[in-house]
Amino acid sequence: MTPREIESRVEQFGQRCREAGLSLTPQRLTIYRALLESADRPAPEALYSRVRPALPSLSLATIYKTLDTLAQLGLVAELPATGSSRRFDGNMERHHHLVCTRCGRVSDFSDPGLDGIAPPSGIKGFTAQHLAIHVHGLCRECGPGRAGH
Amino acid sequence: MTPREIESRVEQFGQRCREAGLSLTPQRLTIYRALLESADRPAPEALYSRVRPALPSLSLATIYKTLDTLAQLGLVAELPATGSSRRFDGNMERHHHLVCTRCGRVSDFSDPGLDGIAPPSGIKGFTAQHLAIHVHGLCRECGPGRAGH
DNA sequence: GTAACTGCAAAAACTTTGCTGAGTT
DNA sequence: AACTCAGCAAAGTTTTTGCAGTTAC
Numbered sequence: 001m002t003p004r005e006i007e008s009r010v011e012q013f014g015q016r017c018r019e020a021g022l023s024l025t026p027q028r029l030t031i032y033r034a035l036l037e038s039a040d041r042p043a044p045e046a047l048y049s050r051v052r053p054a055l056p057s058l059s060l061a062t063i064y065k066t067l068d069t070l071a072q073l074g075l076v077a078e079l080p081a082t083g084s085s086r087r088f089d090g091n092m093e094r095h096h097h098l099v100c101t102r103c104g105r106v107s108d109f110s111d112p113g114l115d116g117i118a119p120p121s122g123i124k125g126f127t128a129q130h131l132a133i134h135v136h137g138l139c140r141e142c143g144p145g146r147a148g149h
Numbered sequence: 150m151t152p153r154e155i156e157s158r159v160e161q162f163g164q165r166c167r168e169a170g171l172s173l174t175p176q177r178l179t180i181y182r183a184l185l186e187s188a189d190r191p192a193p194e195a196l197y198s199r200v201r202p203a204l205p206s207l208s209l210a211t212i213y214k215t216l217d218t219l220a221q222l223g224l225v226a227e228l229p230a231t232g233s234s235r236r237f238d239g240n241m242e243r244h245h246h247l248v249c250t251r252c253g254r255v256s257d258f259s260d261p262g263l264d265g266i267a268p269p270s271g272i273k274g275f276t277a278q279h280l281a282i283h284v285h286g287l288c289r290e291c292g293p294g295r296a297g298h
Numbered sequence: 299g300t301a302a303c304t305g306c307a308a309a310a311a312c313t314t315t316g317c318t319g320a321g322t323t
Numbered sequence: 324a325a326c327t328c329a330g331c332a333a334a335g336t337t338t339t340t341g342c343a344g345t346t347a348c
Contacts (some may be wrong), residue, residue, distance in 0.1 A: 059330045080229035125289035134281045140274035208305045
């Protein structure tokens with residue numbers, strides 16, 4: 001995401017917070033901005049490391065609380081992930097996922113060709129909103145032609 | 150899954166373990182079978198409760214170790230999930246996922262129409278193997294026209 | 299007999315909670 | 324001034340680890 005895009009998002013973010021009656025604290029802004037700047041769907045702990053230099057007094061509990069708050073507002077997404085920690089993403093645009101079947105790492109990709117696929121509408125008891133594609137395979141590091149981890 | 154299918158899978162499972170040099174312990178067999186019998190993608194703890202009646206001395210650590218071992222062999226799948234515990238599935242067939250954007254619950258569905266979609270091949274640094282579709286929306290409980298959780 | 303595995307208990311990692319002082323509106 | 328929030332520390336969960344005795348081969 002370009003710096004310009006980020007600033008525009010941060011501004012919208014401010015509005016959205018005000019609408020919802022949330023204070024605009026430096027912590028919230030910094031955490032949100034850091035999430036936008038992270039392309040790698042960070043875990044709370046990773047986000048914490050990233051934000052700490054700017055806000056040395058920040059606590060990990062605040063990261064958790066903030067992420068939960070923002071997820072409820074729909075400003076960030078909590079992602080389904082494997083492994084034992086939660087993952088978050090500030091990119092709410094249409095995008096798909098590459099999942100490495102060996103190391104479990106996930107990254108984003110976009111493909112206009114795939115965007116044409118419509119969510120199936122006839123599923124009983126489920127109201128489809130949108131759809132994301134997970135492509136499973138081997139990432140660069142685990143590449144084809146390697147033995148194991 | 151029918152009992153007959155389950156037995157056939159368990160048999161294949163035995164072969165696969167032998168090939169890999171793994172012992173066929175009662176714990177492993179029971180855990181694997183319990184997973185096949187569970188349609189609900191259980192967390193380790195839930196699987197533990199299910200298996201305990203049959204193996205009262207079983208420990209939770211064994212569940213974790215076993216699931217990791219079997220996942221590495223490709224005999225069970227660890228699923229991406231939101232929330233704070235890992236989820237596993239013994240169903241390795243082609244299927245897709247319904248993810249509730251409100252409560253986070255995930256369930257399986259199949260749709261032959263979607264099975265035709267080929268994994269995109271031109272992604273740089275990534276070798277695509279297969280693809281799964283996540284349909285996001287509202288499940289029956291959270292249904293459209295509800296206020297919140 | 300050897301190698302692999304389970305159970306246990308302890309430790310580590312991750313997440314949530316309650317409270318108090320500080321910051322935002 | 325009222326209300327919301329951050330930081331802290333403690334508690335609660337979930338997951339991993341090391342080791343000794345047991346089991347599968």
